[in-house]
Amino acid sequence: MAVLAEARQWFEQWIGAVATAIDGVASRFMRRRSVALDENADGSFTAHLAASKDGSHPAPLSFRLERNALPPMLPVDWKAALDGSCIEVRLRPDHVVSRLLDFPGQAADFLDGMIRAQIDRLTPWSVADAVFGWASPQPVVNDRIEVAFSATSAAKVDPLIRLAKTLGCASVIVSAPAIGSDGTPLRVTLLDRKLRGLAGSNISRFLHVGLAATAAAAAACLLLNIYLGGELQSEQDDLQHRIAQRRAALRLDANSGSSGLGLLAKRKQTTPSSVMVLEALSRILPDTTYVTELRIEGAKVQVVGMTQDAPALIRLMEQSTQFTRATFFAPTTRAANESTERFHVEANINAYFGSGS
Known part of the structure; x- marks a missing residue:
């Protein structure tokens, strides 16, 4: 039973890896609908959808997340628009901590570890309770770099992720404002999470069916090979037996010297x-x-x-x-x-x- 459990786990991992690879290739050729979800000053959110190919798009939708629940009434056109879309949540600076960090130029390749080690000092939250990100480092004088850093609480982001999952979104991006080293405003990505593939669970389902069909075909081929192999082996054994009998008869005639073949064999050897x-x-x-x-x-x-x-x-x-x-x-x-x-x-x-x- 342990072997079967390990085999099942291995196949599930293989199917997941293949599904991820297929979805990664397909994402290069398919464009998702992009939905911008802006946080308002009163804590509500307003959704904006880019125009479709025919120029039509639903009107902006405003709602408030109350007790982490969905808005009571979601229009049909917005349900269809959000299904499989890429939603970008743009937070206001009220609940975001922004910093301009200074590092040596040689630290550009190690920013992730260096910033994580300072989360407790830079923000009111621990690493486990914070969602953070930073913009591309900008060079400054004396071979140093400046990094625009932003962070917010994970408790602020978790309801938005659940909302995106419930609405059937394919991915969710959470961004926050920051100030660049030259004073220009920036948008820093705090979270970029994929929620489902292009085809949802269809790819995994198709792979399961394909794997089962392949296993059935392999079993049928094995049974056919066993049957035909047995028949061929029997014919081969019979043929080898007849060849051995014929060789024994020819050797007997050659040793007796009573036939022309025996005389030729004797002459050849002498x-x-x-x-x-x-x-x-x-x-x-x-x-x-x-x-x-x-x-x-x-x-x-x-x-x-x-x-x-x-x-x-x-x-x-x-x-x-x-x-x-x-x-x-x-x-x-x-x-x-x-x-x-x-x-x-x-x-x-x-x-x-x-x-x-």
Whole structure:
């Protein structure tokens, strides 16, 4: 059971990873509706929707979050507009802490850790209770950088995230105002969270169905392979048995010598083959030996050529199983202007050069 649980967990993780990858690729080619949710001075929110392709869009919608509940009446056009949209909540500076932080220029790559370590000092909240962000660092004098920092309470943002989830939004961005190093107003992103993919749970559902179909197809292929493999193995065993019987019959005929095939086999094994003799010599003779004449007369072979060590040839041929009684049939000579010896060697040939099976 533990193995099945681990396998199920692995497949769920794989499906989640694939769904995320598919949604990431699809998000590059599909544009979501963008909804701006501005916080008002009285604590209410006003939603604005960008114009659609046909130029139509619902009128701005104002509502107040009371006890973290949704507005009692949400128009139909706004329900359709918010479903699958990207909602950006723009907070007022009343509940936002903004700072202009100064760091050495070398700290640009380590801002995340350095700012997190100072959240308790920069804000009234701890790291776990704060939602914060910062703008791109701006260089100043003496090789230093200034960073526009903003933060707010997580309790302020959590109802907005629940609201976006309930409305069916695909993602939510929470931003707050800040002041840049040159005094220009900025918008700092405090939170950018993805709530669902482009197709919601459809991708995961399709992957589950596809995985189940693949498993069923694999099981069917396995059963078919077992059945057909058994049939093919039976035919192969029968064929090998018939081949073995035929070989045994041919070997019996060859050993008895009573048939033409047996006589041919016997002659093959008792008559020297010129090709086999040449092949045996090519294996025995060293690379520094050159053969100029080769004569095969009956069961004898005579070899004439040039080499650097003629006596060694006698030893090599005697050590071979293809030749016996190797000897010189003429004197070995060396010319005054040559570094090699001219040899004349003859030896008896063993007619048997291989297995008769």
